[in-house]
Amino acid sequence: MGSPSDFGLRVERAFADAGARANIRRAMDGLQAKRLEAFPDADALERLRDEGAAIKARALARLPELLEQFEANCLRKGIRVHWAETADEANRIVVEICAKRGVRRAIKGKSMVSEETGLNHALEGEGIEALESDLGEFIIQLAGEGPSHIIAPAIHKDRHQVAALFREHFPDLTPRDDIEGLCATARELLRRRFRDADLGISGVNFLVAETGTLVLVENEGNGRLSTTVPDVHVAITGIEKVVERLADIPPLLALLTRSATGQPITTYVNLINGPRAPGELDGPREVHLVLLDNGRSRIYGDTELRSTLRCIRCGACMNHCPVYVRLGGHAYGTVYPGPIGTVLEPQKSGLDRLGELTEASTLCGACGEVCPVRIPLPALINRLRFDAVRRDPVSTPGRGTRRKRAEALVWRIWAAVHSHPPLYRAYTRLACALRAFAPRRIPGWSDHRTAPRPAERPLHDLVRKAGFDHE
């Protein structure tokens, strides 16, 4: 999906698009403020985060048995469970379900996992229309773009760009330029598409092992329409989404919606326990669930990196990331952008291909502080930077591929200097003595900042002069 040099180009392109940058910045400032308002009691928030982290950690620790329990409960309730090791396998499963039933038109609720597998493309290759119905996803599908944010996919566009897109694609309509008018237009456009679709596709927010339940949250109603109106519903999600009990859902929901958009709850929380039961008058006649691995079981094998899989996809880490809010999601060139993408994507695709992403972080720690399930994102970013240059065997694909001999040598010298006091003293004295020769301009750094300059005298000397001596 992108090579290291592409990343640099995409960053340049993102910086050049002042309009999109302003749209993203405004939206992220808003989301940060809303999240803060949604957690008025800081102690309660920390307790809730403890709970969320513990629930997900415990579920992961029991993942294989919970998946089996979940599957058994689904089968009992008539939900068919399919397992896919790769993105292609997942797409093939959905294509086959469509082919067997002669499906021509599929309507989609929002699903990041389907973005991960490139499902729309696979369906269209088989002549099956896959129409996105979430307003943001609908907009970027018209624009032929990928999402720039995992919960607000079209956040880089303003109302005028959306109106222009609608006019271009639906010349018969004359959409107004105001946001309410644009929403009304989308409603009219999609209403008959919900009615006429042969199959609905959705993601899942949580799977409950105890009951065999699919939990979906959304605000628009397009998710419920996609999972309820068509004859067949296919949900697709990652194997890490399963939790133990229904009682785990309230704290996770509270964390998810408040962290994501500052809402106490979404308009709809949709619990799916199976297809239309005998006597019922609506609901799909078949419910399928595709469980995708796509590298997750490998990530699971490393006890430190495993916490990546706790993620509940709220987007708070990107909303608060100083790099993401300045770049937007497209610069990352991956399905998941921001800190969680920086951690997840190189583990899936390899550090050789996406290792450069781990540098899209200042390690300021904001992502780790807001993460509702306490994923230690800065530590994981650091770990992956290390994996990218280390020589001992670890399971992360592309391990060691970013190691440069010159850089390794510099660090070895640095380490030697800083771990031998006489060497260190000699080095600081020398640096101070050569102060006058320090460059005033360092390309790439001093364009926006003052170039660093050694002090007149080493700190150790100053401290000793002030009367401290602990040596």
Place this chain on the structure above:
Amino acid sequence: MSETRERILERLRRACDGLPPPPTVATDSASVARPPADAAALVRAIRARLEAVRGEVHEAPESSWPALVLRLARERGVHRLLYGPRAALAAALEAEARGSESPQLVKYANSVEAWKEELFSGVDAAVTSAAGGIAETGSLILWPGAAEPRLMSLVPPIHFAVVSAATLYPTLADALRAQDWATRMPTNPLLISGPSKSADIEQTLTYGVHGPRSLIVIVTA
């Protein structure tokens, strides 16, 4: 297919070997702002939450909700009002509507395939019961089923929901426990917390995107 399943599970099982047993989790404090549990406070709280997201809340004595629903429907220009003829609400609603011309009651009596077109374009509003409410988040609990199908609360532009004040709970966790969801819940239980909305364009909140434009809640006591 089952080979794939085995391969994935085997990798996961191998990674689990030798690890310490997972910590137990207590999830009882799962609340951000727990409302007080007395009946009047619960009604006040759910009203405040729903009104904050443009929901409408009315209170009525148990005997007079049908008259209120029909009056509110008339005021909003509802011509055709959908209801479940086998629902517990049906008898009282039919009795109240008898003799009045508008709104006309429409029965959800056949499977959706038989009248999809009409459901999508010929119904102005629907009235359903709610199995309960949640004060903390301003949510209605709907347990759709044969008597009140799933699409009633989704397709018509206006949704009237009748909920008894006796079934209001402070939090979702309370409701899951009290109503024993884990063993009793139907095929598609729902929480509904206001009319449909979106903030996908410029993070600006807009109501009535794909689901109902209005949610009108009648709390009976």
